[in-house]
Amino acid sequence: MADGNVATGLSQDDDVLNEAAAWRADGTNVALATVVSTWGSSPRPVGSHLAVNENGKLVGSVSGGCIEGAVVAEAMEVMKNGKPKVLEYGVTNELAWEVGLACGGSIHVYVEKVE
Amino acid sequence: MKQETLKQLLEDQVAKKAVALATDIDSGEQTLIYRDAASGPDAEHGEILSITRQSILDDRNKVHDVGGRRIFIEVFNPPLRMLIVGAVHIAQPLSRMASVTGYDVTVIDPRASFATDERFPGISLNGEWPDDAMRELDPDRRTAVVTLTHDPKLDDPGLEVALKSDAFYIGSLGSRKTHAGRVERLSAAGFTETEIERIHAPVGLDIGSISPAEIAVSILAQITEVLHRKIEGRAAA
Numbered sequence: 001m002a003d004g005n006v007a008t009g010l011s012q013d014d015d016v017l018n019e020a021a022a023w024r025a026d027g028t029n030v031a032l033a034t035v036v037s038t039w040g041s042s043p044r045p046v047g048s049h050l051a052v053n054e055n056g057k058l059v060g061s062v063s064g065g066c067i068e069g070a071v072v073a074e075a076m077e078v079m080k081n082g083k084p085k086v087l088e089y090g091v092t093n094e095l096a097w098e099v100g101l102a103c104g105g106s107i108h109v110y111v112e113k114v115e
Numbered sequence: 116m117k118q119e120t121l122k123q124l125l126e127d128q129v130a131k132k133a134v135a136l137a138t139d140i141d142s143g144e145q146t147l148i149y150r151d152a153a154s155g156p157d158a159e160h161g162e163i164l165s166i167t168r169q170s171i172l173d174d175r176n177k178v179h180d181v182g183g184r185r186i187f188i189e190v191f192n193p194p195l196r197m198l199i200v201g202a203v204h205i206a207q208p209l210s211r212m213a214s215v216t217g218y219d220v221t222v223i224d225p226r227a228s229f230a231t232d233e234r235f236p237g238i239s240l241n242g243e244w245p246d247d248a249m250r251e252l253d254p255d256r257r258t259a260v261v262t263l264t265h266d267p268k269l270d271d272p273g274l275e276v277a278l279k280s281d282a283f284y285i286g287s288l289g290s291r292k293t294h295a296g297r298v299e300r301l302s303a304a305g306f307t308e309t310e311i312e313r314i315h316a317p318v319g320l321d322i323g324s325i326s327p328a329e330i331a332v333s334i335l336a337q338i339t340e341v342l343h344r345k346i347e348g349r350a351a352a
Contacts, residue, residue, distance in 0.1 A: 021121050032116060036140060036178050036187045047176040047189050084143035086185075108178070110140045110187060115117050 016060035020051035020114055029054040030114040031075035035062050039090065040105035054079060062109050063089075075111050084112040120145055120155075124191055131193035131219075135167045138187045140178065157186075174257070194219040195257050195342070200245045200273040201264035202229035205288065209261070209331035210238045216335060218259070223248040223273065245273030249280075259284035259338045261318065265293065271300060278310050284341045286318035286334060315341075 023030045033050040043064035050060040050068065052075040062071055067089050078085055090106025120136070124147070127134045137146045137157055146155030148167040157163045163186060166179050170188045178187045197213045199206050202224035210220045214237070221239040224230040230240045241248040245262075249272075254260055260277040261284075262270040270287060277285050278301070287297065294316040301311050319333030320340070 017121060017125055021118070021125055024118050024121070034187070034189065036176075045176075084140065086140050110138065112116050112138075112143055114121060 016049040016051050019059040020049075023051070023053045023057075024114045029079045031079045031111055032114055033062050033071050033075055033087075033109050033111045035107055036086070036110045037108045038105060039107075043105075044107075050075075052076070052079070063107065067107075067109075071109055071111065078111045078113050082113050082115070084110065086110050116145060120147060123147060128191060128193070133171050133190075133192050135171050135188055135190045137163050137167050138189070140185050140187050172256075192257065195259070196221070196252075196254070197259045197261065197338070198223060198249065198252055198254060198273075198277075200224070200249075200260070200262040200270060201266075201288075202226070202231075202234065202240070203263050203265075205263050205327040205330050205334075207234060208328040209263075209334055210235055212328075212331050212335050213338075214238065216339075221248075221252060223252075224264070224269070245269055246276050249273050249276035254280040254282040256281040256283055258282045259286075259342075261286045261288075261334060261338075263288045263318075265289055267297065267300060271297070271304075274301065274314065275304060275306075278306055278313060284315065284338050285313050286315040286337065288318045288330075289316060291317060 035048040050062045087109045144156045146157040197218040197220045199222045223241045260282045320337045324330045324333045
């Protein structure tokens with residue numbers, strides 16, 4: 001997975017997108033986080049989703065737990081200002097250690113608002 | 116992401132239509148791309164269209180550098196398929212485990228007393244003769260084929276169609292002796308040694324399975340290995 005290439009094959013994430021769509025249809029603000037690249041040992045493959053709504057409800061995951069808290073905080077921001085953002089967590093990033101990506105990998109997460 | 120884009124993606128998944136989303140991760144602009152159509156700001160962008168269509172074929176999500184822009188291509192393919200010939204005992208746990216894993220499973224068996232909804236709740240059943248069923252279901256590179264009947268009258272016609280297809284995995288239940296007979300028959304039918312070597316037989320990884328459910332585990336494990344390691348021909352096992 002050195003170049004972040006991951007065969008998708010079997011999607012497990014349909015329920016995340018369905019939930020995000022349902023929240024949005026109810027008029028709730030929603031942000032969607034997607035793993036867009038990974039290096040080293042990242043627990044979730046490229047294309048994994050985490051959806052967050054304005055009430056702080058979550059569905060899905062982008063890391064198996066280690067960076068979810070930080071991603072949710074960023075997602076709340078993106079929900080407010082509507083500007084998409086690429087987040088980077090990894091061994092070269094001190095913040096990543098603080099938020100606990102101790103699994104030794106590095107990931108990029110794209111966060112966008114569902115308009 | 117626009118709400119309409121999300122709705123369209125979900126509708127395409129229900130319709131089992133292959134689609135990919137090309138996202139410019141700096142601007143946030145998104146284009147929906149199909150094999151023969153596209154909509155969005157990059158719908159006329161030749162390079163993005165060709166990279167995306169190749170990604171759909173390869174089932175790969177990746178960020179690509181396109182003229183200095185970072186374009187994330189995310190593929191939403193319909194589920195992988197598993198076609199099982201023989202509504203036999205092993206097919207019951209195998210079809211359930213494969214469904215949980217994400218496969219769209221069809222069990223093929225013309226014997227009406229075997230292929231019943233009671234024995235296979237929630238699984239698609241096809242009661243045609245295996246060669247007709249296999250032609251109709253048309254296995255492609257995202258399909259695994261497993262024959263389980265032990266009966267050449269049923270297994271062989273299914274295998275003959277599968278061997279002419281791009282199925283990423285073909286496996287066939289039976290002892291080494293049973294398989295030797297099968298190889299002879301398929302050779303007589305005109306298949307080459309290389310073609311016949313695509314068949315994983317005895318089927319499944321050698322993990323000492325005894326019960327039907329354990330045999331199903333070994334078969335699904337082997338299919339997973341072939342899928343992700345792209346092993347050519349026979350499995351390492």
